[in-house]
Amino acid sequence: MSDAALRDPRIPAPVIDRPEDYLHVEQTLSSWFFTTDHKRIGILYLVSITGFFVIGAIAAGIVRLALVVPDGSILSNEVYNRMFTLHGVIMVWFFLVPSIPNTLGNFLLPLMIGAKDLAFPKINLLSWYVFVTASLFTLFVLLWGGVDTGWTFYTPLSTQYANGYVIAAVLGIIVVGYSSILTGLNFIVTVHKMRAPGMTWFRMPLFVWSLYATSLILVLATPVLTIALVLVFVDRAFGLGVFNPEQGGDPVLFQHLFWFYSHPVVYVMVLPGMGVMSELVTAYAYKKIFGYKFIAFSSLAIAVIGFFVWGHHMFYNGITQYSALTFSLMSFIVAVPSAIKVYNWAATIHKGQIRLDTPMLYAMGWIGLFVIGGVTGLMLASTALDGHVHDTYFVVAHFHYIMVGATVVAFLGGIHYWWPKMTGRLYSEPWGRVSALLMFIGFNMTFFPQYILGYMGMPRRYAVYPESYQVLNVLSSAGATILAAAYLFPMIYLVWSLWYGEKAGDNPWHAKGLEWTTTSPPPKHNFRKMPIVDFDPYDYSNEPPEE
Amino acid sequence: MSSTVGIELEEQYHDVEQQREAAKLGMWTFLLTELLLFSGLFVTALVLRVMHPDSVTAVALHLKFWIGATNTAILIVSSFIMSVAIELSRLGRQRPMAWCMLGTAAFGVLFLMLKGYEYYRDYVEHMTPFLSFRRYELVGDPASRLFTNLYFITTGLHAVHLIIGITLMLVMAWLASREGFLQKHQNRIEITGLYWHFIDLIWMIVFPTLYLLNR
Numbered sequence: 226m227s228d229a230a231l232r233d234p235r236i237p238a239p240v241i242d243r244p245e246d247y248l249h250v251e252q253t254l255s256s257w258f259f260t261t262d263h264k265r266i267g268i269l270y271l272v273s274i275t276g277f278f279v280i281g282a283i284a285a286g287i288v289r290l291a292l293v294v295p296d297g298s299i300l301s302n303e304v305y306n307r308m309f310t311l312h313g314v315i316m317v318w319f320f321l322v323p324s325i326p327n328t329l330g331n332f333l334l335p336l337m338i339g340a341k342d343l344a345f346p347k348i349n350l351l352s353w354y355v356f357v358t359a360s361l362f363t364l365f366v367l368l369w370g371g372v373d374t375g376w377t378f379y380t381p382l383s384t385q386y387a388n389g390y391v392i393a394a395v396l397g398i399i400v401v402g403y404s405s406i407l408t409g410l411n412f413i414v415t416v417h418k419m420r421a422p423g424m425t426w427f428r429m430p431l432f433v434w435s436l437y438a439t440s441l442i443l444v445l446a447t448p449v450l451t452i453a454l455v456l457v458f459v460d461r462a463f464g465l466g467v468f469n470p471e472q473g474g475d476p477v478l479f480q481h482l483f484w485f486y487s488h489p490v491v492y493v494m495v496l497p498g499m500g501v502m503s504e505l506v507t508a509y510a511y512k513k514i515f516g517y518k519f520i521a522f523s524s525l526a527i528a529v530i531g532f533f534v535w536g537h538h539m540f541y542n543g544i545t546q547y548s549a550l551t552f553s554l555m556s557f558i559v560a561v562p563s564a565i566k567v568y569n570w571a572a573t574i575h576k577g578q579i580r581l582d583t584p585m586l587y588a589m590g591w592i593g594l595f596v597i598g599g600v601t602g603l604m605l606a607s608t609a610l611d612g613h614v615h616d617t618y619f620v621v622a623h624f625h626y627i628m629v630g631a632t633v634v635a636f637l638g639g640i641h642y643w644w645p646k647m648t649g650r651l652y653s654e655p656w657g658r659v660s661a662l663l664m665f666i667g668f669n670m671t672f673f674p675q676y677i678l679g680y681m682g683m684p685r686r687y688a689v690y691p692e693s694y695q696v697l698n699v700l701s702s703a704g705a706t707i708l709a710a711a712y713l714f715p716m717i718y719l720v721w722s723l724w725y726g727e728k729a730g731d732n733p734w735h736a737k738g739l740e741w742t743t744t745s746p747p748p749k750h751n752f753r754k755m756p757i758v759d760f761d762p763y764d765y766s767n768e769p770p771e772e
Numbered sequence: 773m774s775s776t777v778g779i780e781l782e783e784q785y786h787d788v789e790q791q792r793e794a795a796k797l798g799m800w801t802f803l804l805t806e807l808l809l810f811s812g813l814f815v816t817a818l819v820l821r822v823m824h825p826d827s828v829t830a831v832a833l834h835l836k837f838w839i840g841a842t843n844t845a846i847l848i849v850s851s852f853i854m855s856v857a858i859e860l861s862r863l864g865r866q867r868p869m870a871w872c873m874l875g876t877a878a879f880g881v882l883f884l885m886l887k888g889y890e891y892y893r894d895y896v897e898h899m900t901p902f903l904s905f906r907r908y909e910l911v912g913d914p915a916s917r918l919f920t921n922l923y924f925i926t927t928g929l930h931a932v933h934l935i936i937g938i939t940l941m942l943v944m945a946w947l948a949s950r951e952g953f954l955q956k957h958q959n960r961i962e963i964t965g966l967y968w969h970f971i972d973l974i975w976m977i978v979f980p981t982l983y984l985l986n987r
Binding site for chain 1 (some may be wrong): 784786788790797798802804808809810812813815816819823824858866914918920922925
């Protein structure tokens with residue numbers, strides 16, 4: 226590149242007999258397990274969370290299988306309860322929370338702001354070890370001992386009545402929280418202190434803004450979950466009774482502490498997905514993003530307002546009507562910044578030069594699913610309607626539209642978009658498009674019937690249901706098999722591309738952004754020369770992409 | 773700042789100033805998470821106080837106010853010595869700095885000893901409701917168990933943090949026994965100091981929340 230042009234022609238060019246990218250610079254096993262390179266740690270996370278995703282998905286498949294028949298004859302009630310708990314715990318803490326931040330975020334954050342690495346590379350590696358230790362421990366507990374409380378660990382069920390290894394599972398989740406905290410801390414410091422010269426706050430890609438907002442939530446909310454679970458732990462182990470009404474404790478207090486973490490953590494799952502969306506939409510509309518500052522600040526607004534909506538999980542769990550009203554209002558307000566983002570993406574696509582490649586297909590699907598999930602969220606935030614659908618499949622469908630429809634779809638879209646940067650290889654475009662379409666079809670077929678079921682009154686977490694619900698349940702289970710195929714295909718063709726994929730080149734999509742200015746895969750310290758940023762983000766000149 | 777003081781540049785940073793600022797911001801962010809960790813307990817304490825005001829007062833009258841107050845003073849003194857150590861580290865005076873850090877650790881140990889004595893008194897006075905084999909003093913007042921237990925959880929968690937702090941002090945003092953420590957790692961003293969001050973700050977909230985408010 227420009228380095229070659231600048232080189233003195235009298236001096237012979239150095240002979241490089243092996244590529245110096247981060248994947249090939251060292252190839253021993255220990256060079257992976259003791260690496261401090263953020264890109265390699267991102268890959269380590271990618272491999273581990275994919276494993277947990279598969280386990281969580283299998284558990285979901287077993288639950289869907291059991292629900293094909295109304296009388297609960299396939300699984301015993303106990304196993305059924307353990308299966309949905311396994312699914313919930315694994316998916317929330319060991320896949321969704323770390324999904325985009327710890328894989329794509331870890332890989333891209335320093336590249337996008339022109340840094341050599343995260344601020345604390347060793348802490349980054351430590352966070353992976355904490356994650357792996359805690360997650361393997363929890364998985365062992367969930368499989369061998371079993372826990373049947375659901376992922377929410379509501380008291381006094383979890384502290385007094387539940388069978389199984391609640392104490393151990395809670396311990397695993399307390400520990401994995403520290404991996405979130407360490408990552409959040411690392412990202413915050415990196416964004417503040419590691420930006421390249423000229424990379425001002427308003428030149429940062431919107432993915433970085435969303436990671437920053439996510440990290441604020443991780444750092445502020447996770448410790449509260451930690452202490453709530455510590456109290457569950459001591460309550461169950463020593464009968465301390467903070468949440469036990471028999472001893473004068475308050476079980477609703479647990480719900481307050483739990484949702485003070487767990488509602489903001491929904492934004493931990495969806496905000497990075499929104500950041501990925503901002504990147505995909507601009508790159509494939511080949512147009513400068515509409516309303517950059519609005520999108521940036523809406524991420525922060527979601528992070529802040531998200532801390533004041535937790536009570537909407539508890540409208541009917543013993544809070545006063547006045548606080549229910551306040552939480553309902555706040556929940557409506559938190560929808561505004563999300564809507565701002567969707568409008569801005571739509572405006573970006575409008576009159577863009579749209580390429581319907583795989584990542585863009587995921588992105589288009591994302592918008593549709595997120596709008597449905599978001600609007601049904603508003604329905605649930607209205608206290609009157611929530612009285613009807615509270616704890617039904619309507620809620621299940623709603624949060625799956627957000628957590629799968631938004632987070633997992635954005636994760637897959639992002640993985641496809643940055644795959645050439647991460648691996649230096651191109652994946653198979655036809656297979657990619659087929660998978661993106663299958664995902665959209667399979668997802669809607671699985672979860673839309675659940676809205677109807679919930680509205681008709683089918684409660685969540687029950688293994689048996691009236692026969693009149695069977696058609697929709699079978700439809701949902703059939704959709705889950707399509708969804709499974711849509712997950713399986715990318716795993717196969719992406720891995721296949723590692724060996725047989727076409728070489729990608731530095732910028733196969735002709736996208737803008739610092740990460741596309743370095744080689745694919747990038748060298749160990751990301752840039753051969755420290756980048757100096759003198760351009761705005763998404764600097765698309767509205768000319769057609771050179772093919 | 774004299775030339776005998778400095779920090780060794782790690783590879784991910786462009787310059788020393790960036791490294792220094794990153795470390796400081798990182799520690800502050802971590803301390804923020806610590807504050808939120810304890811805030812869950814403070815909220816629980818306040819909820820118990822609203823729900824069972826009489827039981828909470830009954831327990832608070834059993835708490836050893838003078839031990840708590842003395843411990844508060846001890847931590848303030850330890851923080852003062854730590855700030856002297858930080859000042860000395862900036863001047864590059866490694867040996868007196870290490871002695872100050874040992875002094876800080878000694879006051880931390882003194883705190884723990886008094887705390888241990890307080891726990892012993894609680895044991896003797898049958899104020900340990902979580903020990904099933906032992907009679908509980910306020911047995912007629914079941915709600916009082918909740919606050920007593922919370923007292924043990926909160927002060928216990930604080931003590932764990934203090935033990936980590938003392939360990940850090942000893943490790944740093946040991947590292948500083950070698951020549952040239954401050955030329956490479958002066959920053960570590962600043963960061964350790966931040967942590968120590970913050971544990972003291974947490975105690976400044978624990979003490980009134982448990983001992984003072986409810987008497």
